[in-house]
Amino acid sequence: MTGETDSIVPPFDGSPRSIAIIKRAAKEVQSRKVMSFTKQADELAEWAQENAKDFDARAFTMSKQRWTEFVNRSDGYKTVEPDLLPLAWRWFFEVHRFAIEPLWLTMPIESPAIPNPLVPTLHAYLSPDEPDVNLARLKLLEGDYVAYRPDFNDPEQIMATAMKCGVEGDISRFSIAMKYVNDDGEDTDETVDGFIIPYQDSVLFQGWMVEAASPFIFVLSGFPKQPKTRKISGAQGTLLVGAGGTLSSAYPILIRRVEEAVEPCVYDPESLKATVHAHKSILQFMTRGVVGWR
Known part of the structure; x- marks a missing residue:
């Protein structure tokens, strides 16, 4: 037997x-x-x-x-x-x-909803009066987005990057893929990996640029929901980038939900107007400007 x-x-x-x-x-x-x-x-x-x-x-x-x-x-x-x-x-x-x-x-049937130690730790620091991470907001955020922000080298141009909330089974992780032209005029691919920490009415995205080995941190607020799915349709906020060897810079950042991952690119204002239906609200938000030190 x-x-x-x-x-x-x-x-x-x-x-x-x-x-x-x-x-x-x-x-x-x-x-x-x-x-x-x-x-x-x-x-x-x-x-x-x-x-x-x-x-x-x-x-x-x-x-x-x-x-x-x-x-x-x-x-x-x-x-x-x-x-x-x-x-x-x-x-x-x-x-x-x-x-x-x-x-x-x-082994318990249910695996931990957040399998990494960083998000619960930062949550305890940012939201000491809230015992648990806001899993409901993380679930509403889960999915693909296009994230718009000014270009690194020419703020008049707009970078459209491919952002994903929920990575490898962890709803508290995010990734961003971007393409841009570097200081030497070379086409460059970059990836951001990081963690999503809801706090109060906002969400902190604590990220890291893999190739540049630089912090990539932004805070989003204002989370309208799609009428049918009730998923978060977008958000807007401020991005802080601290590339090694330079003083940090701040940029406006805006995300919009998409059905599937987009191809990262850089738009000038005219091509954005010709290509993206919501160009008016994107360009208006980009007028918040860039804070940079040179």
């Missing part, structure tokens, strides 16, 4: 809980010195090559770096390899059942 029970592999449902179980099982196998992350990556990929077809899945290659990154990222972080998770789930149950089964039996 025990052997029959041991052969049962519960279905992988793709939930944050199941993803968290895989990651914790990998850490358990390593912490017990049964198998390092490097060895796990090698043997998991080898097992997948031999068994993937039996489960109507595709085999994959796996490096220590990719596996370690997956294991150590937040529970909401998945992977670009679609069949890795269900195959890793089965591999752990078949090869390292001691590590995964106790987690499957005991």
Whole structure:
């Protein structure tokens, strides 16, 4: 009877809980010195090559770096390899059942709504009278936006950037993709990663420019909702950028919800008028001006 029970592999449902179980099982196998992350990556990929077809899945290659990154990222972080998770789930149950089964039996059904420590910490600092983070506002913000702001080098031009609230299963994270021309006249791609902290009637976006290694912080307020979905349709506020080696600058910033991610670009006023239906309100808000030190 025990052997029959041991052969049962519960279905992988793709939930944050199941993803968290895989990651914790990998850490358990390593912490017990049964198998390092490097060895796990090698043997998991080898097992997948031999068994993937039996489960109507595709085999994959796996490096220590990719596996370690997956294991150590937040529970909401998945992977670009679609069949890795269900195959890793089965591999752990078949090869390292001691590590995964106790987690499957005991881990709470609901994973934490905010799987990172930064947002709850900043919330406690900014809103000491509010015991919990405003999850309702985070859920209303979740989705894709276009964020408008003056260009870094020419404030007369408007940068349209692709903003996403809710990243890798964490509703308190955001990302922004932007394109612009740098001081040397070169086309440049930049990414902002960060965290969303609701406080009082506003929301603080605490971000970081990845390539420039610079803080990218803005506060938004005024959150009208779409009549049908009741999702937040947009907001406006002020952006602070502190590039290394220069004094910080402040800009107006305005976001508008979109159905899918936009392609980042830079508009001059005329092309904005010709392309964007809401150009009047955008250009009017941009007249708040830029505060810069040179």
